[in-house]
Amino acid sequence: MIAATAPIPAIRLGNGVAIDMPVLLAPMAGVTDGVFRGLCREAGAGYATTEFARDEALLRGVRQQLDLTDLHVDRRPVGVQIFGADPETMRRAAAGVMATVAPDVLDINMGCPAPKVTNGQGGSSLLRDPDRAVAIMRAVVAEVAPAPATVKIRVGWDDPHRDSGIAVDLARRLEDAGARMITVHGRTRQQRYEGLACWDTIAAVAEAVAVPVIGNGDVQSPADVLHRLRTSGCAGVAIGRGARGRPWLFGQIAAAVRGEPVPPDPELPARLALGLEHVRRQVAYEIACLDADPANERKARATIEGLADGRALGHLLPHVMWYVWGAPGANEARRVLSKARTAVELGDILADYAAHPEAYHRREDAREVPARAESPATGA
Numbered sequence: 234m235i236a237a238t239a240p241i242p243a244i245r246l247g248n249g250v251a252i253d254m255p256v257l258l259a260p261m262a263g264v265t266d267g268v269f270r271g272l273c274r275e276a277g278a279g280y281a282t283t284e285f286a287r288d289e290a291l292l293r294g295v296r297q298q299l300d301l302t303d304l305h306v307d308r309r310p311v312g313v314q315i316f317g318a319d320p321e322t323m324r325r326a327a328a329g330v331m332a333t334v335a336p337d338v339l340d341i342n343m344g345c346p347a348p349k350v351t352n353g354q355g356g357s358s359l360l361r362d363p364d365r366a367v368a369i370m371r372a373v374v375a376e377v378a379p380a381p382a383t384v385k386i387r388v389g390w391d392d393p394h395r396d397s398g399i400a401v402d403l404a405r406r407l408e409d410a411g412a413r414m415i416t417v418h419g420r421t422r423q424q425r426y427e428g429l430a431c432w433d434t435i436a437a438v439a440e441a442v443a444v445p446v447i448g449n450g451d452v453q454s455p456a457d458v459l460h461r462l463r464t465s466g467c468a469g470v471a472i473g474r475g476a477r478g479r480p481w482l483f484g485q486i487a488a489a490v491r492g493e494p495v496p497p498d499p500e501l502p503a504r505l506a507l508g509l510e511h512v513r514r515q516v517a518y519e520i521a522c523l524d525a526d527p528a529n530e531r532k533a534r535a536t537i538e539g540l541a542d543g544r545a546l547g548h549l550l551p552h553v554m555w556y557v558w559g560a561p562g563a564n565e566a567r568r569v570l571s572k573a574r575t576a577v578e579l580g581d582i583l584a585d586y587a588a589h590p591e592a593y594h595r596r597e598d599a600r601e602v603p604a605r606a607e608s609p610a611t612g613a
């Protein structure tokens with residue numbers, strides 16, 4: 234528990250790994266890539282892991298999955314998250330990750346609700362197969378030691394399963410198997426990402442185990458963080474959707490946790506400047522990745538830059554949409570952004586919107602674009 238003015242205890246995972254700010258970026262596939270993780274860590278997030286990568290695909294050398302584990306622009310400490318259903322395959326995949334990218338922490342996903350994951354008995358289906366979950370934990374812990382292995386779970390498969398106390402039972406067993414930190418997403422598998430997270434169950438897990446527990450679900454503001462840190466018994470909290478398009482949220486939260494005045498939300502020009510910086514970093518990231526690949530050695534600079542631009546576009550599009558969300562003229566800006574064919578065009582549009590926001594507002598009025606209900610914080 235933390236009082237706003239008390240010194241902030243670091244979360245210690247062993248092997249010298251310490252998380253100094255107890256507010257983490259929750260992994261989100263397709264969102265929390267290396268560049269976004271970097272922006273959140275610079276803003277004040279204490280820690281991040283990669284989005285999950287499939288164990289078998291890593292072992293087969295599937296490029297797209299290996300790329301998910303790239304840490305070359307990450308701040309340390311950083312974790313790599315993997316998922317799978319077979320202890321030996323998970324052990325071998327963990328060994329491969331440690332040997333190639335040497336994360337500070339190896340995290341196991343036991344929370345993903347997607348049928349393509351749970352049908353293969355990975356992700357949240359492990360909540361219903363605790364023996365298998367524990368065997369995976371033990372195998373990975375032994376493989377990555379002395380580096381810490383951690384795990385992310387949900388509170389149950391469905392409401393009755395949650396109410397049976399599965400999260401507490403499983404967390405105790407995972408701790409016994411060597412997990413050094415347990416993140417608990419307070420929704421059931423049946424809820425997917427809807428409805429409210431059950432913080433009572435998260436608190437029960439935090440009470441039941443000695444290792445640090447990170448609570449997760451519905452945390453979107455400095456006030457939410459302070460409330461959860463004070464009342465749940467968790468060592469930290471993780472923020473997922475609330476961080477989309479708002480890396481600065483971590484700076485606001487870090488200030489609140491330290492008992493300092495919370496900076497206001499940035500105005501549109503600062504948000505767009507951050508969007509432009511995001512575009513610049515993503516393109517630079519892709520160029521660095523292409524340059525590091527010997528297959529591209531003979532390619533001309535212009536070819537590399539063109540390839541990098543195309544790769545960056547896919548990563549950037551959702552982010553730039555989130556950066557502009559809610560601002561006057563944002564619907565028009567989003568309409569124009571959605572037509573961009575290159576990352577350079579995305580940057581040009583953001584710069585144009587920053588220079589002439591009133592023009593976007595006027596065009597939006599003229600078009601009578603219907604207001605969109607979607608917000609980046611809820612994804613609803």
Ligand SMILES: Cc1cc2nc3c(=O)[nH]c(=O)nc-3n(C[C@H](O)[C@H](O)[C@H](O)COP(=O)(O)O)c2cc1C
Binds near residue numbers: 264344385451474475
């Ligand atoms: C688009 C999306 C992708 C996600 N991908 C992952 C993932 O790769 N690994 C993981 O452990 N959780 C994943 N999650 C779950 C989040 O980490 C988090 O537990 C969940 O969004 C609840 O937190 P929130 O209410 O703050 O969003 C994902 C969530 C979303 C919305």
